[in-house]
Amino acid sequence: xxxxxxxxxxxxxxxxxxxxxxxxxxxxxxxxxxxxxxxxxxxxxxxxxxxxxxxxxxxxxxxxxxxxxxxxxxxxxxxxxxxxxxxxxxxxxxxxxxxxxxxxxxxxxxxxxxxxxxxxxxxxxxxxxxxxxxxxxxxxxxxxxxxxxxxxxxxxxxxxxxxxxxxxxxxxxxxxxxxxxxxxxxxxxxxxxxxxxxxxxxxxxxxxxxxxxxxxxxxxxxxxxxxxxxxxxxxxxxxxxxxxxxxxxxxxxxxxxxxxx
DNA sequence: AAGGAAAGCAACCGCAACTCA
DNA sequence: ATGAGTTGCGGTTGCTTTCCT
Numbered sequence: 001x002x003x004x005x006x007x008x009x010x011x012x013x014x015x016x017x018x019x020x021x022x023x024x025x026x027x028x029x030x031x032x033x034x035x036x037x038x039x040x041x042x043x044x045x046x047x048x049x050x051x052x053x054x055x056x057x058x059x060x061x062x063x064x065x066x067x068x069x070x071x072x073x074x075x076x077x078x079x080x081x082x083x084x085x086x087x088x089x090x091x092x093x094x095x096x097x098x099x100x101x102x103x104x105x106x107x108x109x110x111x112x113x114x115x116x117x118x119x120x121x122x123x124x125x126x127x128x129x130x131x132x133x134x135x136x137x138x139x140x141x142x143x144x145x146x147x148x149x150x151x152x153x154x155x156x157x158x159x160x161x162x163x164x165x166x167x168x169x170x171x172x173x174x175x176x177x178x179x180x181x182x183x184x185x186x187x188x189x190x191x192x193x194x195x196x197x198x199x200x201x202x203x204x205x206x207x208x209x210x211x212x213x214x215x216x217x218x219x220x221x222x223x224x225x226x227x228x229x230x231x232x233x234x235x236x237x238x239x240x241x242x243x244x245x246x247x248x249x250x251x252x253x254x255x256x257x258x259x260x261x
Numbered sequence: 262a263a264g265g266a267a268a269g270c271a272a273c274c275g276c277a278a279c280t281c282a
Numbered sequence: 283a284t285g286a287g288t289t290g291c292g293g294t295t296g297c298t299t300t301c302c303t
Contacts, residue, residue: 015296015297016297016298036288036289037288037289038287038288038289050288050289051288051289051290054289054290058290087292087293088291088292089291089292090290090291090292101290101291101292102292105292105293
């Protein structure tokens, strides 16, 4: 017997979300916050699994989402980050406030890949295509998720790769330091309330007001942060700040379990 | 105008990591 | 230490829209 599924899929809605479902989910989260995704659909009156609700909220309903196509500057940053991080879309997305990992992943697969190919670059290795073919032979077994691991395995019997690995680790360290500095810098500049932390203090790194690693990006993040402070979002934040309470959610949960026993 | 192909995007699936009893 | 439950992530699918012939 396998593990019990996270939800009973029988009778659940699938496919595109309706406006009514969106409203239900939105209202529920605004009033109660996010405590346990599995319980959200039950309390919100949705015939969806918790996973589906989570995805819908993160990728579409979250009020701090930035809509519209990615700019060329953002694309360049994605390429730069991808060359260092590989297919770690959530890590890459963390550098773009208001953008989701899914959005960036889709953008990469549909547009950036082609752009790189047109430039004669391998989208996986970021090297000129001929050169990357050789590299691919060595790294053939490497999956994007296990970039570090596969490099380590490969380096055992390949001195050249070991050097490459060392350089890469050094790069990563430099990037991390640079990012930390930028992060602190831009955080100081825009002391906006963080929706993600408000909703779930333990997680949600993608919502932090992080900065970009490229030089001219700081000014952009400033603009983004300042624009986020105005208008409906700020109003929404003010409202939600006073509404959110885990205690009230616990009452809900208790009531629900009483009804069902 | 029709229909087939390609592109874009939302959503699903399965796995791994994490948490907690 | 262990196993069940939950969350998060990345790969993939499939539907819708746009483009081309």
